[in-house]
Amino acid sequence: MSTLPRTMQAVVCHGPEDYRLEEVPTPQAGPEEVVVKIASSGVCASDLKCYLGAPLFWGDEHRTAYVETPVIPGHEFVGEVVELGEGAAKRYGLEIGDMAIAEQILPCWQCRYCLNGHYWMCQQARVFGFKHVAQGSMAEYMKFPVGSLVHKVPKAIPAAKAALIEPLSCSIHAVQRGDIEFGDVVVIAGTGTLGLGMIAAARLKNPGMLIAIDLVDYRLNIAKQLGADLVINVQHEDPIQRVLDLTDGYGCDVFIEATGHPKAVEQGLHIIRRLGTFVEFSVMREPVTVDWTIIGDTKELNIHGAHLGPYVYPIAIDYIHRGIIDVAPMVSHQFPLAEFQSAIDTVRAAKESIKVLITP
Structure with missing residues (x-):
């Protein structure tokens, strides 16, 4: 018998710009399931795009769907374990009172990708906060269903920092996809939460020069704190020409796109050198059109996508815990x-905000 309250407060998405605070049933833990009391939940840029009605249904090749409604949004979170279903304590190494997090995707564990170890590309693509089976974290309590990828979080990590484990995992994965070598000139476009995490992670790769690009000076200043050697405000100077001037006209070795703006993709193709590596991370609200001749016949680029943070959560937790990457400057509200x-x-206003958290 559950000792949790029968109902809880939760934000419920009913459609574009129709989110309501409602009283809903508190989840209960079944076999091998975990219920946590949410300590902190982040508002992601993809949450905003979903709120505005953008087609963000992972797994839909044509991007025509929206989201399963009604659903509790939120996929960046950390919580205190308050209920463990039969077998969950042994499976995850958890006790009541521990802090825990689940990876943002609930894999099916049956499709080709899951069976091959590529669970983050699961054909079912059930990301928390977008599907009925994976209700999200903008609530007092949240359940990690059977099949969740659950990680224990040290209690020494404050909740406001632990809520950034998910975005930092995504950032680290994107940097891994860049295959950065010693001496490389690396350009990261976008200094929101994800871009700043990429700056901090890329710094650990010891590139020859690490450059951050954005429109907002206060974000660029934080990029400097986290390891950027040079920052470029595209409102004041041409980033393409600046990078070409710094590299004897060749361009950067690695370009990572984290702005979510189509213009940055086009800029990146002109900033990057021949045989360079272009990493596309952003969730675009609309399709992006570029000159594919640049990618193929002109520069023979390596184009790498980056999706979620597979196999990286333990690293992100460790780096935050030990202070190797300081996520505190990313929390603005x-x-x-x-x-x-x-x-x-x-988040929508984008005025001096980076990571916005909700704390039930």
């Missing part, structure tokens, strides 16, 4: 659950 709309509006 925190709101209580009842003020979820203010949190979403703050």
Whole structure:
């Protein structure tokens, strides 16, 4: 018999720009399931795109669907374990009172990708906060269903930092996809939460020069704190010409796109050198059109996508715990659950906000 309250407060998505704070049943842990009391939940850029009605249905090749409604949003989170179903304690090494996180995807464990170890590309693509079977974290409590990838989080990590484990995992994976070598000139476009995490992770690769590009000076200043050697505000100077001038006209070795803006993709193709590596991370709200001749016949580029943070959560947890990567500068705002709309509006306004958190 569950000792948790019968109902809880949760944000429920009913459709584009129709999110409501409602009283809903509190989840209960079945066999090998975990229920946590949410300590902190982040508002992602993809959450905003979903709120605005963009087609973000992972796994839909034509991007025509929206999201399963009604659903509790939120896939960046950390919580205190309050209920363990039969077998869950042994399976995950958890006890009541531990802090825990689940990876943002709930794999099916039956498709070709899952069976080959590529679980982050699961054909079912059930990301928390977008599917009925994977209700999200903008609530007082959340359940990690059977099949979740659960990780214990050291209690020494404050909740506001632990909530950034998910975005930092994505950032580290994107940097891994860049195959950065010693001496490389690396350009990272976009200094939101993900881009800043990429700056910090790329710094650990010891590139020859690490360059951050953005439109906002205060974000670029944080990029400097996290290891950028040079920052370029595209409102004040031409990033293409600046990078070409710095590299004897060749261009950068690695370009990572984390802006979510189509213009950055085109800029990146002109900034990067021949035989360079281009990493595309962003979730674009609309299709992006570029000159594919640059990619093939002109430069023979290595084009790498980056999706989620597979096999990286333990690294992200360790780096935050030991202070190897400081995520504190990325947290700009925190709101209580009842003020979820203010949190979403703050992300939407994009004025001096980086990572906005909701704390039930």
